[in-house]
Amino acid sequence: MMDHQDAHDLGLAHDLKAMTQLASRRRALGWFAGASGAAMLAACDGGSGDSATSGSAGTATATPTPTPSATATPTPSATATSGSCVVDPTETNGPYPADGTNTSSGVTSNVLTAANVVRSDIRSSFLGSSTATAAGVEVVLTLTLVDVNAACAPLAGYAIYIWHCDRDGKYSLYDLPAESYLRGVGVTDSNGQVRFTTIFPGCYAGRWPHIHFEVFSSLANATGGRYATLVSQLAMPSAACSTVYNGASGYSTSVRNLAGVSLSSDNVFGDNSSAQIAQQTPVMSGSVAAGYTATAVIGIAR
Known part of the structure; x- marks a missing residue:
């Protein structure tokens, strides 16, 4: 058996080393004792809010709440649905709006500033001086204006200006400068609705049959001109177009x-989504002889 060497009488150098190690062990034991005591005190404190900032070891740093990335919740697009409505796309007001934005034969027409532009039968x-009435199959059109960002809630007190061509595909104040028919403004009621009596528009070369409209946040804005919240169009239903065009005179x-x-x-409707087209197409019922009723929803995002 190998003899163990005694740990004494090994000289001054050995003694100094041993004393240094002993002192280090005592300091470590003292540190652990202090840490254990602090831990016990913290446990007895029950995790109160004050403990996070107390003590002499330093100030605790709060853990930040993670911030969701920018792509965590996508921003709805212009066609995002809310309930059963979508945001109507912005469309061109065309070359014949008579809303003060263009000229015809050097004259700027703006029916919005006319005192009697607010009317139901257009x-x-x-x-x-003309009081001529546009001939064609009667259509009673009810538009319902809704807020897509508020679960399709109706919007009251808004003004809607509509205009369209006659059964020959001609526009008043432009193709027919002496006429001003098939134009008018209505104000939405408490149900967000406005009703117009008009005719079924004709189809002219190069465009799908349509009705233009502009939405204003108030009648004052509408009659002030050039303050439209939305400029868009309605697409006439294909079946109704075929029935009217083949069954009615003119x-x-x-x-x-x-x-x-x-x-x-179509250069206006062709790039729209199926949801947009569905909303832009009025639901129609009736006949050539009795006339038609039509309804359509117009969605805006406030």
Whole structure:
């Protein structure tokens, strides 16, 4: 058996080393004792809010709440649904708006500033000396304006200006400068609705049959001109177009023009989503003889 060497009488150098190690062990034991005591005190404190900032070892740093990344919750697009409505897309107001934004034959027309522009039946001319009434199949159109960002809640007190061509595909104040029919403004009621009596528009070459409209946040803004919240269009239903054009007098040119266009190839409606097209297309019922009723929802995001 190997003899163990005694740990004494090994000289001054050895003694100094041993004393240093002993002192280090005592300091370590003292530190652990202090830490254990602090831990016990913290446990007895029950985790109160004050313990986070007490003590002499330093100030505790709060753990930050993670911030969601920018892509965690996508921002809804312009066609995002809320309930059963979508935001109507912005469309061109075309070359014949008579809203003060363009000229015809050097004259700027702005029916929005006319005193009698607010009217429900828009079939007759109301400016100048003409009182002519546009001929065609009657359509009673009810528009419901809703807020897509508020679960399709109706918007009351808004003004909607509509205009469209006659059964020959011509626009008043432009193709027919002496006439001002098929134009008018209505104010939405408590149900967000406004009603117009008009005619079924004709189909002219290169465009799907349509009705233009502009939405204003108030009648004052509408009659002030150039303050539209939304400029867009309604697409007439295909089945109704075929029935009216083939069954009513005065629409003969529309039969030929309709055969040369489609919703998908139309330069306004062609790039819209199916949800947008569905909302932009009025729901219609009736007949050529009795006339039609039509309803459509217009969605805006406030």
